[in-house]
Amino acid sequence: MNADDPPLRIGTAAWSIPRAVAASFPGEGTHLARYARVLNCAEINSSFYRHHRPEVYARWAAQTPPGFRFAVKLPRQVTHVQRLRAARAPLKRFLDEAAGLGDRLGVLLVQLPPSQPFEARPVRTFFGVLAELFDGPVVCEPRHASWFAPAADRLLTRHFFRSHAAQRPAPTHRRPGCPQPPRLPFLPPFPRSPSCPSKPFPNSSFMSCPTPTAPRSR
Numbered sequence: 054m055n056a057d058d059p060p061l062r063i064g065t066a067a068w069s070i071p072r073a074v075a076a077s078f079p080g081e082g083t084h085l086a087r088y089a090r091v092l093n094c095a096e097i098n099s100s101f102y103r104h105h106r107p108e109v110y111a112r113w114a115a116q117t118p119p120g121f122r123f124a125v126k127l128p129r130q131v132t133h134v135q136r137l138r139a140a141r142a143p144l145k146r147f148l149d150e151a152a153g154l155g156d157r158l159g160v161l162l163v164q165l166p167p168s169q170p171f172e173a174r175p176v177r178t179f180f181g182v183l184a185e186l187f188d189g190p191v192v193c194e195p196r197h198a199s200w201f202a203p204a205a206d207r208l209l210t211r212h213f214f215r216s217h218a219a220q221r222p223a224p225t226h227r228r229p230g231c232p233q234p235p236r237l238p239f240l241p242p243f244p245r246s247p248s249c250p251s252k253p254f255p256n257s258s259f260m261s262c263p264t265p266t267a268p269r270s271r
Contacts, residue, residue, distance in 0.1 A: 122159025
């Protein structure tokens with residue numbers, strides 16, 4: 054993490070500004086430009102559903118001030134359809150596109166479906182490939198209980214994540230309109246991966262927001 058980075062980033066998934074809070078995001082410009090003058094990061098969730106050209110990412114980056122960062126969600130083709138297998142080609146395409154953000158690319162979000170259990174071999178292979186292709190921060194958000202077992206903990210902390218902030222699902226009290234607990238930043242130093250010693254993830258996290266209620270379909 055750069056020494057000039059703020060200790061805390063606060064943002065939302067996407068940057069649409071509802072009319073009810075428009076006064077909190079004053080000034081001229083697009084919703085993103087106004088948003089970026091108030092908050093210092095945002096999640097690009099649409100990348101989960103469809104590809105964006107590098108020019109689209111570059112246009113978003115150009116609407117934000119220096120120091121702003123985007124978290125970009127990996128495509129569902131990688132995480133939900135192929136379930137981390139045979140990921141090199143789609144990962145490369147995704148990363149080539151997201152490179153249009155330039156220095157505004159802050160972190161990749163690997164969100165896994167609630168139905169996906171921990172499997173050591175594909176997980177080890179996937180994060181090894183990702184380490185070869187990308188040298189920035191990564192956050193992994195698993196939502197299946199098997200990811201909270203000792204075997205998963207040992208593999209992930211030994212090879213990919215220094216430590217993690219995931220906890221076994223527990224009862225959660227939510228406010229109305231808040232279907233998932235919030236993701237919290239936890240970016241410990243990342244060790245060099247044995248599978249790719251020259252390109253570690255510099256700041257990586259193993260995160261989860263498991264929900265005790267019925268999982269959503271995606």
